[in-house]
Amino acid sequence: MLTLVLNCGSSSVKFALLDLSANLTLLSGLAERLGQAGAVATVSRSEDKRSVPVPGGSYAEAFEVLRAELDALGVREQIRAVGHRVVHGGERFSAPALIDSEVMAAIRACVPLAPLHNPANLAGIEAAQEAFGGLPHVAVFDTAFHQTMPEVAFRYAVPESWYVQHGVRRYGFHGTSHAYVAAEAARMLARPLEKLNLVTAHLGNGCSVAAVQGGRSVDTSMGLTPLEGLVMGTRSGNVDPGLHEFMARQAGLSLTQVTTALNKESGLSSLSGGLGSDMRELEAAAGRGHTGARLAVAAFVYRLAKEVAGMAVALGRVDALVFTGGIGENSATVRAATLEQLGVLGFRLDPQANAQAVRGQSGLISWPGSVPALVVKTNEELSIARQTQQVLAAQTGVRA
Amino acid sequence: MLTLVLNCGSSSVKFALLDLSANLTLLSGLAERLGQAGAVATVSRSEDKRSVPVPGGSYAEAFEVLRAELDALGVREQIRAVGHRVVHGGERFSAPALIDSEVMAAIRACVPLAPLHNPANLAGIEAAQEAFGGLPHVAVFDTAFHQTMPEVAFRYAVPESWYVQHGVRRYGFHGTSHAYVAAEAARMLARPLEKLNLVTAHLGNGCSVAAVQGGRSVDTSMGLTPLEGLVMGTRSGNVDPGLHEFMARQAGLSLTQVTTALNKESGLSSLSGGLGSDMRELEAAAGRGHTGARLAVAAFVYRLAKEVAGMAVALGRVDALVFTGGIGENSATVRAATLEQLGVLGFRLDPQANAQAVRGQSGLISWPGSVPALVVKTNEELSIARQTQQVLAAQTGVRA
Ligand SMILES: Nc1ncnc2c1ncn2[C@@H]1O[C@H](COP(=O)(O)OP(=O)(O)O)[C@@H](O)[C@H]1O
Ligand SMILES: Nc1ncnc2c1ncn2[C@@H]1O[C@H](COP(=O)(O)OP(=O)(O)O)[C@@H](O)[C@H]1O
Incomplete structure (x- = not known):
């Protein structure tokens, strides 16, 4: 079948x-x-x-x-x-x-x-x-997994009619990946997903973190669109909501030009001063002392660590942090720097384990006794296939 | 004199x-x-x-x-x-x-x-x-105190020319208040400001948090303008940067209309469903079971706790959390709910002390042995007067 x-x-x-x-x-x-x-x-x-x-x-x-x-x-x-x-x-x-x-x-x-x-x-x-x-x-x-978020997490403090009439709220994305790696992490930790409070960080070209409580999303960093939250390849993530008007007034840009620039000419790509958005190249350039690359990697990590801390508030208690996506699965540098900044939440890196968890190799990367952090290779196709079969099983009354 | x-x-x-x-x-x-x-x-x-x-x-x-x-x-x-x-x-x-x-x-x-x-x-x-x-x-x-922020905190991930040519960066506001209450908190804790890592929360009609390390600001939630960050009286704080374009397309609003609505018709005022932005009234209405008021207060606290956690990452270690401004100095409810959500960072409330710290009464509100949280009455006039005299003393070579 x-x-x-x-x-x-x-x-x-x-x-x-x-x-x-x-x-x-x-x-x-x-x-x-x-x-x-x-x-x-x-x-x-x-x-x-x-x-x-x-x-x-x-x-x-x-x-x-x-x-x-x-x-x-x-x-x-x-x-x-x-x-x-x-x-x-x-x-x-x-x-x-x-x-x-x-x-x-x-x-x-x-x-x-x-x-x-x-x-x-x-x-x-x-x-x-x-x-x-x-x-x-x-x-x-992509959005379905996050529909369990409570109102404090999904509502923006904007005019009520924007929500009621136009659907302005946080939806969140990467849901299939967050759900999949949360379940995988529970398996790797040998603990029931229902009892776990996890922060999942999907770090690819697009990046988002989610707070997953008992297998249900309770908050995430992407919002109405996939532009909100973390620094991404070419996307800005969070900016001041007054920025658009400021750039329109100061530089004569149209709203569409501002939004396009925030989606396509921002993120790692702009912070690095035009070096591009590929984390591999940025890490290499940062290693050679390139100022822009260093800033890009440092800002990426800093904003990531801050968002993870926000998710810890959403959860009340963090049982593990999960890295996935191209950067999460491969960049030992980003993971090490992120955990270092998260010492305040009890995270501590195991450098050897971290160095080994690359190229599709999942595993724990935290120091024994510290709050667990792990790398989980995501598999959205597998997750979609499983969900597809579950829908059919439910339809025919047969358990998947 | x-x-x-x-x-x-x-x-x-x-x-x-x-x-x-x-x-x-x-x-x-x-x-x-x-x-x-x-x-x-x-x-x-x-x-x-x-x-x-x-x-x-x-x-x-x-x-x-x-x-x-x-x-x-x-x-x-x-x-x-x-x-x-x-x-x-x-x-x-x-x-x-x-x-x-x-x-x-x-x-x-x-x-x-x-x-x-x-x-x-x-x-x-x-x-x-x-x-x-x-x-x-x-x-x-108002911005000067935050000029010590490092680049990872003050740079947005937007096109570089926006920073270089137009000054698009995080500036931060309420500087006089953050600086003043940080110094007062050090005095109340009987510890040298130079050795303290403080999160200061100025919660008035405008609201911002700051990370103050050894008396210097290293991050803050307001940005290019005073619209970014927390939920405020009538200001939205953070939204998805794709929101402006979405509302322009869906509702035919101009960019100026969107920005004005985010400044004047948002925040507590919109979340409460039009009950207004006065925290006193919202707390009273929430107490009577008003759904909008409950959401407004809950979202205010949730977003505040998340931002405080972000500032904890900026500091690496938090020695104390300081509440000030009309809400910070008077709302025992907001403070209690905020500390409850910050248990993950080691905060724990002393309910009696919290109930007493109102109407200008400064003091510790945390449980003995937990991470200190305190209420400090701000005094921007006093701080401006002192800074004024310091400038003159420096000018004339006389120490203030
Ligand atoms: N070995 C590696 N070290 C650091 N970053 C890597 C490595 N391999 C892939 N990446 C990064 O992963 C990102 C792409 O992630 P991926 O999940 O494949 O993207 P998408 O979101 O388009 O599915 C790129 O920034 C790429 O540089
Ligand atoms: N006793 C109180 N309980 C709760 N909130 C209060 C209380 N007193 C004042 N506030 C709130 O403080 C806010 C105004 O703060 P303030 O610092 O005076 O404003 P501004 O930022 O304009 O200087 C209002 O939301 C008001 O409702």
Whole structure:
């Protein structure tokens, strides 16, 4: 029994075929430059990795390529469901949902909240329903995990009508990853998730922390959009809410120009003075004494440590801190500096363990007896596949 | 030897006459509705409080009234200096300054950073120089105390040119109050300020926390403008930086309308569902079970506790938490709830001591053996007067 997982962006489709019972990924890949000239799919299958052109470059044609690959593998008939990553589920979705016309309409109603992502997700679902007709399709939302946040955490102190009429509130993102690594951490700590207070830090190109109490999100650093909170690759994270007006007045920028700059020309990329947003390169440059790179890494860590401390307040007690995402899973430097700044909360690093937890290697990185900190490799595809099967099991009354 | 302290707003002048050697305030008051019909000055002098009309309603005429009062008291000739509160000193002022034409030009250069406040401060200084000619005038800046922040704390992760060309950075405000209560707390704890790591929380209509290490500010929650950070009376504090664009698109608001709403129709006032921003009334309504009031108070406390935890990261170790400002000095409820949420940092309330520290009564409110928390009545006039005298002493080579 196989599950196909799809993540449809505006010009790309990520896909993975999973066998949950055997804990295997049979096939994975990425179709890129869709809607442009030279659209191409990269298909990985155990050791083998190939590029296949996607003539025409539409979602439909990308799925044609994918179907041919599945046929070549002889597995297409074994697929039982398709799970779709959907970015924004608003207040409507606190769990994954079997897609029908009502669910499609509800995802469409969330387009204003994610004007770049939800339309692509919708178009991708429609094309996939054509290509993989007859199968159940399930939507798994990035925001759903955070719907358990209490009002003090999700409400902004802005005019009430902005919330009531326009849905202005904290939603939070990276939900699939936070939920997955929280459960994995509980397993690694050999303690029941229901009894654990965890801070999870997903640090990739986008970055967010979450406070996870008994497996439920009670606060997170991203908000209405994925721009709030931590310093990220090219995103600013928190700024003064008076900044937009100031830059409009002082530099004659439009609101859209300010917002675009905060999304695309900010974060590590701007703090480093234009060195880019790749943490590997910034660490190397910082090591050579590059001032901008040093500032970028230091500010990233400082803001991260402060947000983790805020999450500790949300939890009242912290049982462990979990690092994940490209930076969280690989940067021993960032983790060491973060734990050092969090000494006030009882964290203390085990430098040797920390040095070993890289390149997909999960494990504890804290000094014995101190508050546990660990690295957990995230796996959003696996989590989406599991959630997809759970929805189906619930539908048919069969326990997953 | 007397010091006159002036705080000139756009339609008001606060004044106080202090005798620093005798630790006395001889006269204080407020001229209001300047520039409008019915301008009036309220003058307090020990037990006596009177209203005096300010015909014309200009700064010059307000100072005429003040001079007459000083003459009636027979003290005008004993005034040695005038200290002015100035809101924004940019990166230029890290200390108070004797006002000359160069200093006036530098305050004028900071007008873009405080377009409402600095012009009023400048006009007030000019009128006061006319009215109190021959005396030295000193500018004491709200931002100066925070100029010791390190780059990780004061830089935003926004395009570098925004900082270099337009001065976009965290400045912080309430500096005079944070500095004053930090010094007072050290005195009350009988420990040298130089050795203390303090978090100071100034909670009035505007609210900010600061991390004060050895008497120097190393971080604070307000930023480029006084809108960032905590939930305040009518100000939102932190929001998602994508909010402005979202509201412009969804509700057709202009950037100025969004920013104005975040400054004037937000904070406690909006969370309470229109009950207003007075913490006394909100506490009373919350006590009666009013849902909006409960949310407003709870969100105020939650966001405050999270910011305090962030400041603990900035300090590495917290020796004490200091409450001040109208709410900090009077609301036992807010303080109790805040310390309860900060148990993770070792805070624990002494409920009896907390109940007693109201109406100007300073004191410890923490349980013996726990991390100290205290209430300190702020006194910005006294601090401005002292700083004014220190500038003069430094000028004349005499130690204050
Ligand atoms: N060995 C490494 N050391 C430091 N940073 C790394 C390392 N490997 C990957 N990263 C960083 O991880 C980030 C990308 O994370 P990833 O989770 O792959 O991104 P996305 O959020 O797009 O899924 C980049 O900043 C990259 O530099
Ligand atoms: N007894 C009290 N209990 C609770 N809040 C109080 C009390 N007295 C004053 N406050 C609050 O203090 C705030 C004003 O603080 P203040 O420092 O005077 O303001 P400003 O920042 O304008 O100087 C208001 O929210 C007011 O409700």
